[in-house]
Amino acid sequence: MTSPYRITTVCTGNICRSPMAEFMVADAAAQAGVDIVVDSAGTTAWELGKPMDPRAKAVLARHGINPAKHTARSFNPDWFAERDLILALDTDHYDALRALAPSPEAAAKVRMLRSFDPEVASDGPAAQGIYDPWYGDSNDFEASWEFISAAIPGILAHARG
Numbered sequence: 001m002t003s004p005y006r007i008t009t010v011c012t013g014n015i016c017r018s019p020m021a022e023f024m025v026a027d028a029a030a031q032a033g034v035d036i037v038v039d040s041a042g043t044t045a046w047e048l049g050k051p052m053d054p055r056a057k058a059v060l061a062r063h064g065i066n067p068a069k070h071t072a073r074s075f076n077p078d079w080f081a082e083r084d085l086i087l088a089l090d091t092d093h094y095d096a097l098r099a100l101a102p103s104p105e106a107a108a109k110v111r112m113l114r115s116f117d118p119e120v121a122s123d124g125p126a127a128q129g130i131y132d133p134w135y136g137d138s139n140d141f142e143a144s145w146e147f148i149s150a151a152i153p154g155i156l157a158h159a160r161g
Helices: 017-032 054-062 077-081 091-100 138-160
Strands: 005-011 036-042 085-088 110-112
Touching (some): 005 138, 017 138, 054 138, 085 091
Parallel strands (some): 005 036
């Protein structure tokens, strides 16, 4: 493992789920004293250059996390060499990332974020997705918060080794 441990969270456009996960994992790591650097990206360029969805920012703020400036970006396959863990937020991201991986070792770095949630850890990728809250309302963003939160202790334990 590298120090700091490097994690990238990935969703579709990098404006909702993955930046939420980025800031949530980074905040939890800082509070726990775990040496982690977290960033995020999307599997598409649909939202490239846009800020985080205001509803995602609002959920983070309600839970005491003040996200720094965020600009949506696309996942760069070169990052496989630099990251220790790449967390997919849903199965389409998981499949896309594993297809981009230049080697079996790189593909093994890709995990579903919820694979670290004890409630669904043994269920496999198909049951570990977090649906896109963009199409919903604040309740859907709060659901994303809950799904991500449940996985954070496992992510931190994994990063500690």
